[in-house]
Amino acid sequence: MKKGFYILILILTFSLACCRSSKWSNLDASQINGHPAWMMQGNIYEVNVRQYTPEGTFNAFAKHLDRLKSMGVETIWFMPINPISKLDRKGTLGSYYAVSDYTAINPEFGTFDDFKKLVQAIHDKGMKVLIDWVPNHTGADHRWITEHPEFFVKDNSGKAAVAFDWADTRQLDYKNSIMQDSMIAAMKFWVKRTNIDGFRCDVAWNVPASFWNKSIPQLRKMKNLFMLAEGDSTYLPKSGFDAVYPWHMFKIMEKVAKGEKTALALDSINKENEMLYPANTIQMYFTSNHDENSWNHADFGTFPGAVHAPFAVFSQTMKNSVPLIYSGQEEPVLRALEFFEKDPITFKNFEREKFYKTLLELRKRNEALSANTSFRKVLVGDEKAVYAYVREKGNKKVFIILNFSGTEQSVSLKESSLLGKAYNVFEEKEFFLNAKERKIKPWGYEIYEY
Structure with missing residues (x-):
């Protein structure tokens, strides 16, 4: 009886270990x-x-x-x-x-x-x-x-x-x-x-x-x-x-x-x-x-x-x-x-x-x-200095504005899909994006999540 019990325990332990290994392997083996x-x-x-x-x-x-x-x-x-x-x-x-x-x-x-x-x-x-x-x-x-x-x-x-x-x-x-x-x-x-x-x-x-x-x-x-x-x-x-x-x-x-x-x-x-x-x-x-x-x-x-x-x-x-x-x-x-x-x-x-x-x-x-995921440029200012783009997947969206110049730049947002409430990633707070012109500092950067 004891011998059979121990064999059963060993089988169950092995089975659980295999399941855990298989689960990890399947997750690890997934590709995109x-x-x-x-x-x-x-x-x-x-x-x-x-x-x-x-x-x-x-x-x-x-x-x-x-x-x-x-x-x-x-x-x-x-x-x-x-x-x-x-x-x-x-x-x-x-x-x-x-x-x-x-x-x-x-x-x-x-x-x-x-x-x-x-x-x-x-x-x-x-x-x-x-x-x-x-x-x-x-x-x-x-x-x-x-x-x-x-x-x-x-x-x-x-x-x-x-x-x-x-x-x-x-x-x-x-x-x-x-x-x-x-x-x-x-x-x-x-x-x-x-x-x-x-x-x-x-x-x-x-x-x-x-x-x-x-x-x-x-x-x-x-x-x-x-x-x-x-x-x-x-x-x-x-x-x-x-x-x-x-x-x-x-x-x-x-x-x-x-x-x-x-x-x-x-x-x-x-x-x-x-x-x-x-x-x-x-x-x-x-x-x-x-x-x-x-x-x-x-x-x-x-x-x-x-x-x-x-x-x-x-x-x-x-x-x-x-x-x-x-x-x-x-x-x-x-x-x-x-x-x-x-x-x-x-x-x-x-x-x-x-x-x-x-x-x-x-x-x-x-x-x-x-x-x-997708990428598209967005015009928000002088394209020679300001580089803005959107990354998107399903209902997830990230909007990035970068000032690749040593001078302050004016930016204004015209695209309706980007206007409204967004999360300012670096300031860690909600922000309301509107079409009003504003400034971005030299070598400035902004990221918004929707």
Whole structure:
């Protein structure tokens, strides 16, 4: 009797566990327009582990999870977590992107178990994890160079060739099918062993479409992964990537910020994107990332001071977008972080935290800002300076007004569907919008929910 009772309990426990697992799996596997549903109203926060804390470890970073969760962060992207090659290393610590082993952890950050625990802690808080993957090249002493020299493009001397002008790297040869299979196996390793939710693929634009067409379906059989390509080539979304970089738009944003282009230039990029990409292509909008911060002084140099805010609102509310925040932008960090040396961020003031929290929470609660919803321009003033638009889905509507100039602008609203009672998101109160002319301050921004 006792034995039968215990067997029954075991069966019930197993059944409940299966149900819970199945329920979670079904929710996690849902898609919208071919993309993971969990990302459509989501966001990405890029973590530079080395510089994030004085310790520069996974365990030290974990102490920030509650704060980031409270700010509204939903997906955390870690810059490469693999060991860094010592041969031809740049600086003291080297570049994250000179990988020496695809299936190991950089000891600078901690252990493999430390990372697994961090991923679990992130999942326990309802957030997702992307890792940075470097498929175009390896570091100069990656174990494949000696174990599988045929995996690499050769230079004139017959040695593994340097990738572009990056002296600490070596170019992989995608004509080699065994190398491709080895790369796919390494990517599967991280999904299986650590349960990550996707990849940001470095220099994806220099890896052939045939590889992405082969690898992405295999990876997605394991899990409903989000795939982000560093690049804006049209073949990338056609080859299975969910999202690409909006480089054309970002360069125009910089020129508008400098006064070299007017706000009208943004429309030309929107039209260009409509012609270039499949209709369901997501773009990861940003005002900074690790490259732009370290090499081009974003956002403190490209969108300095008050200039930053309207462009950040733009990146958070633009059509077909999933927005990115880079490590320390909420502080803000107003310097270029060292790339090959230790240069920790000091978190103290969090001056932009409420600003970002407002934007991230708005995106999460309002379906109108989903990556697959409609967008239309609204004329409210001088189109060379004022950029206004509506995002809409069903009975949800968000109206955005941005002053992309350093001078005060007059705005007046004529569209009847936008007149009347609305919620002013940043002032956190109801507002009555009428047709009367009013002013918007230099580099001003307003968001209304209906």
